Amino acid sequence: MSARERILARIGTAIGNHDAEIDAYLVEHPRGPAPALRDNLITHFRERALQLSSDVIEVAHPGEIPAQVAHYLAERGLPPRGACWPVVGSLPWGEANLEIAVRGANSQDMVGITGTFCAIAETGTLMMLSGPETPPSNSLLPETHIAILNTRRIVASMEDAWDLLRKEHKAPPRAVNFISGPSRTADIEQTVTLGAHGPYRVLIILVNA
Amino acid sequence: MRVGLFVTCLVDAMRPRIGFASLRLLEAAGCQVVVPENQTCCGQPGYNSGDRETAKTLALKLLDEFETCDYVVAPSGSCAGMIRVHYPDLFRDDPTVLNRISLLAQRTYELADFLVNVVKFDAAPGHFAGTLTYHDSCSGLRELGIRDQPRALLATMPGVTVKEMAEATTCCGFGGAFAVKFGELSTRMADNKCRHIEAAGVDAIVAGDLGCLLNIEGRLRRRGNHTTQVLHIAEVLAGNEGDD
Amino acid sequence: MQVSSIHFKRSVTEKLNDEKLQNALSRLQTRFVEGRAAVIGEIADFEETRTAAAAIRDRVLKNLDQWLLHFEQQAIARGALVHWAESGADVNRIVTEIATLHNVRRVAKSKSMVTEECGLNEALEHAGVEVVETDLGEYILQLAHEAPSHIVAPVVHKNKEDIADLFAEKHQLPRKTGIPELCREAREILRPAFLAADMGISGANFLIAETGSALIVTNEGNGRLVTTLPRVHVAITGIEKVVPTLEDVTTLLRLLPRSATGQSITNYVSMLTGTKDAADHDGPEHFHIILVDNGRSSLLGGDMQSMLRCIRCGACMNHCPVYQNIGGHAYGWVYPGPMGSILTPTFVGLENAPDLPNASTLCGACGVVCPVKIPLPDLLRQLREKQMSLGLKSWQEKLALKLWGWMARRPAVYAMVIKITVRILHFAGGKERMLHHLPGASGWTAGRDMPAPQGKTFRELYRQRKLS
Numbered sequence: 001m002s003a004r005e006r007i008l009a010r011i012g013t014a015i016g017n018h019d020a021e022i023d024a025y026l027v028e029h030p031r032g033p034a035p036a037l038r039d040n041l042i043t044h045f046r047e048r049a050l051q052l053s054s055d056v057i058e059v060a061h062p063g064e065i066p067a068q069v070a071h072y073l074a075e076r077g078l079p080p081r082g083a084c085w086p087v088v089g090s091l092p093w094g095e096a097n098l099e100i101a102v103r104g105a106n107s108q109d110m111v112g113i114t115g116t117f118c119a120i121a122e123t124g125t126l127m128m129l130s131g132p133e134t135p136p137s138n139s140l141l142p143e144t145h146i147a148i149l150n151t152r153r154i155v156a157s158m159e160d161a162w163d164l165l166r167k168e169h170k171a172p173p174r175a176v177n178f179i180s181g182p183s184r185t186a187d188i189e190q191t192v193t194l195g196a197h198g199p200y201r202v203l204i205i206l207v208n209a
Numbered sequence: 210m211r212v213g214l215f216v217t218c219l220v221d222a223m224r225p226r227i228g229f230a231s232l233r234l235l236e237a238a239g240c241q242v243v244v245p246e247n248q249t250c251c252g253q254p255g256y257n258s259g260d261r262e263t264a265k266t267l268a269l270k271l272l273d274e275f276e277t278c279d280y281v282v283a284p285s286g287s288c289a290g291m292i293r294v295h296y297p298d299l300f301r302d303d304p305t306v307l308n309r310i311s312l313l314a315q316r317t318y319e320l321a322d323f324l325v326n327v328v329k330f331d332a333a334p335g336h337f338a339g340t341l342t343y344h345d346s347c348s349g350l351r352e353l354g355i356r357d358q359p360r361a362l363l364a365t366m367p368g369v370t371v372k373e374m375a376e377a378t379t380c381c382g383f384g385g386a387f388a389v390k391f392g393e394l395s396t397r398m399a400d401n402k403c404r405h406i407e408a409a410g411v412d413a414i415v416a417g418d419l420g421c422l423l424n425i426e427g428r429l430r431r432r433g434n435h436t437t438q439v440l441h442i443a444e445v446l447a448g449n450e451g452d453d
Numbered sequence: 454m455q456v457s458s459i460h461f462k463r464s465v466t467e468k469l470n471d472e473k474l475q476n477a478l479s480r481l482q483t484r485f486v487e488g489r490a491a492v493i494g495e496i497a498d499f500e501e502t503r504t505a506a507a508a509i510r511d512r513v514l515k516n517l518d519q520w521l522l523h524f525e526q527q528a529i530a531r532g533a534l535v536h537w538a539e540s541g542a543d544v545n546r547i548v549t550e551i552a553t554l555h556n557v558r559r560v561a562k563s564k565s566m567v568t569e570e571c572g573l574n575e576a577l578e579h580a581g582v583e584v585v586e587t588d589l590g591e592y593i594l595q596l597a598h599e600a601p602s603h604i605v606a607p608v609v610h611k612n613k614e615d616i617a618d619l620f621a622e623k624h625q626l627p628r629k630t631g632i633p634e635l636c637r638e639a640r641e642i643l644r645p646a647f648l649a650a651d652m653g654i655s656g657a658n659f660l661i662a663e664t665g666s667a668l669i670v671t672n673e674g675n676g677r678l679v680t681t682l683p684r685v686h687v688a689i690t691g692i693e694k695v696v697p698t699l700e701d702v703t704t705l706l707r708l709l710p711r712s713a714t715g716q717s718i719t720n721y722v723s724m725l726t727g728t729k730d731a732a733d734h735d736g737p738e739h740f741h742i743i744l745v746d747n748g749r750s751s752l753l754g755g756d757m758q759s760m761l762r763c764i765r766c767g768a769c770m771n772h773c774p775v776y777q778n779i780g781g782h783a784y785g786w787v788y789p790g791p792m793g794s795i796l797t798p799t800f801v802g803l804e805n806a807p808d809l810p811n812a813s814t815l816c817g818a819c820g821v822v823c824p825v826k827i828p829l830p831d832l833l834r835q836l837r838e839k840q841m842s843l844g845l846k847s848w849q850e851k852l853a854l855k856l857w858g859w860m861a862r863r864p865a866v867y868a869m870v871i872k873i874t875v876r877i878l879h880f881a882g883g884k885e886r887m888l889h890h891l892p893g894a895s896g897w898t899a900g901r902d903m904p905a906p907q908g909k910t911f912r913e914l915y916r917q918r919k920l921s
Contacts, residue, residue: 004537007692007746011518014754020519025512025697026663032505032704035496048717104734107648123718132732140677158706162699171531172664174729174736175681178722183674185636186714187590187606188613189477190484193636196589197643198674198721216911218861222871223904225911244915247864255854257815259837259846263858270862298831351817380774384814386850391812392896394465397778398814399901427901430887439904 031159034122041121041154042206048124049204052181053194058206062148065205066096069146072203073098073111078144082111086133088148104135105142112138112199116149118164119204122157123180126204129165130175139179145199147179150207212240212323213278215271217288218250219419227419230447231284231320237447238330245274251283253291257385261299268296269306272313280327281317284443285418286349289319294352319349321417321442325358331365335448338368339412341440344402344425345378346418359417359442369445374409376401383424399428406437413438415445454569454600458785458797458806465812468779474610478780481609485771488715489822495717496707506708507826509701510762513693517753520662520695521744527665531727533740540747541571548573548654548687549580551741555685557582557651561643563669563676564588565656566604566765567689567745569787570800573654584654585646587675589639596623602781604788605713605767610780643675653679653737657690658764659705660742663698666726667742670709670719677723686737688725692744693761705764708824712766748800756835760795762825769819769829775812784809791819791829798836803845810836871910879908 001009037044046056057068065088073080081099089102105112117129126147130136139145155161158178165172183198194200212235216228235242252267271292275281283289293314300306324330343363349355356378363369382388382398389395402425406414414429414437416422426439457464468474493499513520525535538544544567552560560577562584568574574584574595586595590608594601596619601607608616613632620638621628629635655676657667667688669676680686696702710716729736752761770776770790781789785806786797794809803810810833819829840846860867882888882905891898 002537003539003543003746007537007539007744007750008518008521010746010750011521011692011753014750015515015517016754018516018519020516022516022519022523022662022697026523029663029698029700031700032509032707033498033501034707052718052720107644125718125722130733130736132730132734135734136677136681137735140674140681158703159700162703172666172724172726174725174727174733176666176724176726177677178718180718180720180722183672183720185589185673186484187588187593187608187673188611188616188632188635190480190606190609191632193633195633195640196636196673196675197587197640197647197678218871221911222875223906225907225909225914228911229914246912246916248912249861249864249867250857252861255858257834257837258850258854259834259839259841260854260858261838261841263854263861266858267861347814347816347818351821378818380814380816380818382774382814384816387811387814389894389896391462391465391808392899393469394775394778394812395814395896396900397469398774401774401778423904424901426904427897430902430904431900 034157034159037121037156041156042151045119045121045124045154046206048121049181052124054124054181054202054204056204056206058208060208062091062207065091065148066093066098068205070096070098079110082113082142083109083138084113085115085135085138087115088113105138107141109142111144111146112142113146114138114148116147116153118153118155118161119149120158120161121154126179127161128177128179129169129173131173136175136177139177140198143195143200144203145201146203146205148205148207150209152209210240210279212242213275213281214242214244215248215251215275215281215283215288216244217283217285217419220284223423224419224441226449227284227441227443230441230443231282233334233447234320234324234330234443235282237332237334238324238328240328243278248274251288251291253288254385256291256295265299268299268310272310276309276313279316280323281313282320282323284320284441286319286346286353286355287418287420289317290348290352292317319353319355319417321359321362322353322355325361333362333366333446335366335446336368337366337445337448340370340372341413341415341445342372342374342406342409342411343377344381344414344416344421346416346421347380349417350378355417362442362446372409372411374405376405381421381424383420385420388424396428399424400432403428403432403434407434411437413440415440415442417442454572454787456786456801456805458801458809461783461785461808461812464783464785465779468783473612474780477610477612478777481603481606481771482777485715489712489768489771492711492715492717502704502707503824503826505704506824507762509696509704510825513695513697514753514758514761517692520697521692524660524662524665524695527662528742531665533665533727533742536741536743538743538745538747544568544571544689544743544745545573545576547743549576551685551687552577552580552582552652555652555739557685559650560584560652560654561587561647561650561679561683562654563656563671563679564591564607565654565689566787567656567691568654569601570747585643587643587647587679589636589673592639592643593619600782602789603767603770604765610782647678647682650679650683652685652687653683654687654689655679657688657694658709659702660690660695661699661702661724662695664726666724668702668722668724670706670722672720674721677721680723680725680737681735684737685739685741686725687741687743689743689745691749692746693749709764709766712768712822712824752799757795757799757832759827760792760799760832762827763792764825766824768822768824772818772822774814774816774818791833795829795832795836803836803840803843807840807845810840868910868912872913875906875908875910878906881905
């Protein structure tokens with residue numbers, strides 16, 4: 001008998017006869033209780049994202065993004081260079097004197113630019129799906145992560161985000177990453193310090209399309 | 210209404226005046242109080258030390274003594290919690306006793322809880338004048354939800370000012386046998402409690418359980434504090450009529 | 454990990470007198486206890502969510518084999534390999550074999566308490582594989598050769614001065630004093646370790662049966678790095694960590710960070726399913742999931758089963774007045790605090806941790822904060838009952854309990870004995886009405902006085918009054 005069989009046998013003996021309704025439960029996948037939101041989705045999302053130390057900028061048209069990014073980077077003395085996902089590769093970055101390469105980020109990149117699958121108002125969280133066109137490295141390796149988010153893609157809860165995933169994709173991709181602000185640690189003296197192993201800052205650009 | 214007073218073994222032996230204070234309060238509230246004279250211990254020491262059989266025997270003894278009462282009241286959240294919460298657990302596999310014991314459990318109250326929620330008593334005859342802080346004893350707080358009741362009763366007393374201390378709901382370190390088995394740890398917990406009491410700058414520390422009070426008083430005096438009074442809620446509410 | 458729970462009492466004395474530890478522990482109380490209190494209010498009906506979470510965990514345990522099989526099937530369908538480990542030794546063997554198979558020299562590891570159970574790092578190093586812990590706290594402990602003292606904040610027992618000294622010595626860099634500078638230094642030292650690692654090892658907070666995924670919550674981002682950069686990822690977790698659906702894991706995620714660190718959500722929640730596609734820029738080529746029993750299945754169907762609901766948030770220890778005063782090391786194994794006082798004797802044997810079930814006042818604070826409603830005080834009490842029935846209690850304690858029980862059943866004897874005892878103690882208390890020494894109760898009187906009894910029992914006085 002293998003370890004697998006022995007473990008399963010032990011479990012089976014311990015829990016005795018059971019009437020498993022696993023398939024029915026998976027089909028139903030009921031939701032648990034979720035808190036109601038006080039404000040509209042965009043207001044709530046922005047408020048929570050700011051609480052989690054993300055920076056938030058709103059623009060009316062995608063064309064305004066490069067200038068806003070250039071301003072944000074310059075204000076913080078950050079280099080005007082980085083790597084972005086293809087989905088935002090066609091923005092006029094050069095017009096704002098930015099050198100943005102369309103590729104997955106590496107450890108030398110100081111700025112990573114991404115789109116966002118959707119965002120969750122309840123917690124101010126970005127939901128990112130991995131894929132050839134959406135490499136997770138861009139939101140992970142550089143010290144600055146800039147995420148572009150269409151306000152129509154803000155949903156109320158993580159449950160709503162899962163439904164969107166189920167609707168638009170057959171199955172989850174290799175990595176689903178929920179990002180809620182810059183990386184942080186409180187391991188030393190329980191004092192929160194931003195910028196542990198991931199980005200030091202997260203800029204969310206809301207596009208009111 | 211016929212109320213059985215369960216004085217508890219600790220009050221019986223150490224501080225009878227708390228028993229008399231409880232008696233006076235219940236009578237002032239219009240209850241017909243009976244005190245079964247063969248009562249001893251609710252069985253909690255055994256129960257919490259792993260001696261379930263002894264606990265069951267003592268539970269049955271208490272059931273026989275108090276079953277005819279409309280209510281059972283104890284000046285202790287810990288003993289009332291034992292009866293109300295844990296007695297039914299003791300007999301979970303014994304349906305005949307379980308039924309009787311559950312009915313008794315539902316009629317069992319800690320004193321302050323009973324005064325506020327059952328008899329709606331608000332005329333405490335005590336005459337304490339000064340500031341005091343209330344320590345929330347663990348079982349009363351977490352098993353019986355006793356927090357506002359004693360404070361509401363104290364608020365009806367014109368001479369009393371309640372000042373909340375830090376960490377009022379943190380355990381004082383008594384824990385029955387724990388206080389002796391892990392004396393050092395228990396003493397540290399009591400010491401933390403004493404620091405918060407002293408920081409509150411009050412004339413008296415009040416609680417609803419004598420175990421906590423003995424622990425707190427013992428540590429306060431060893432720390433050299435001989436001024437802060439250590440009182441049971443019943444003593445404050447009923448006043449002292451020479452029960453010593 | 455070596456079990457030293459047998460030395461609990463001795464360790465308590467040491468910890469109570471460790472001033473630095475005492476300061477460190479007071480920080481834990483402010484950050485985590487007050488932090489939790491502040492964020493649970495965000496959920497209007499927190500109790501309803503706790504009840505739902507407990508039900509989710511119970512649903513899993515009721516059909517654990519079925520859910521594990523479904524998980525395995527889904528994970529394999531997505532290209533992961535699923536291994537089953539009965540013991541810590543099994544885990545070490547499997548991971549070493551995976552390392553050999555993929556020609557692994559260097560491992561970057563994110564925090565996993567299960568691997569602490571197994572002593573995995575030592576096993577890998579013995580096999581010639583270099584392991585770097587990348588969670589900041591675990592990294593500090595690896596440098597200092599110490600064990601974690603908290604399951605969420607492993608290095609809570611150290612202050613920043615200790616860490617500054619340690620870094621200066623081990624990194625051979627100028628000593629930093631600010632916490633942000635220390636964090637920056639660790640980041641810069643560890644980034645190359647992530648990039649050079651052939652294999653990433655992580656735990657998994659949850660396994661999702663519906664999708665065959667492993668889900669990890671982290672704040673630092675090291676969990677993302679070790680599961681994104683190396684070509685091999687090994688996720689190691691207990692068999693009880695499976696949950697049915699994405700909705701179920703969402704309910705649990707509303708409680709886990711709030712209960713653990715007082716956060717509404719952790720910075721990163723990563724759900725990992727299968728391996729990278731050829732076209733992917735990043736992600737591991739090989740994904741191994743190790744399902745660890747190591748004693749867990751023995752809790753099923755017994756009176757400790759509800760302990761398997763545990764989601765390892767640490768709220769029970771944060772709120773435990775015993776843990777708050779002694780920290781985690783005194784408990785002597787991987788898991789401290791109330792959950793540890795149940796898991797340690799259950800996993801390593803009651804006889805090896807006789808004090809742990811008793812080292813609690815049963816104050817109930819752990820039970821009321823537990824996000825999955827584990828009746829921790831009841832479980833502690835049941836372990837005490839087990840000690841009694843297995844004859845693991847001292848004869849003095851057994852005798853005292855039996856004597857008390859015998860007396861309490863005999864009101865006349867009881868009345869007589871108590872009457873005499875309180876007279877003696879009353880007189881011993883003198884004018885001060887205070888006992889400074891009490892034979893047989895030095896545990897009490899070493900640090901406290903015992904207020905003397907009034908002198909007569911309530912029952913005596915009551916009878917006198919009725920007669921008068």
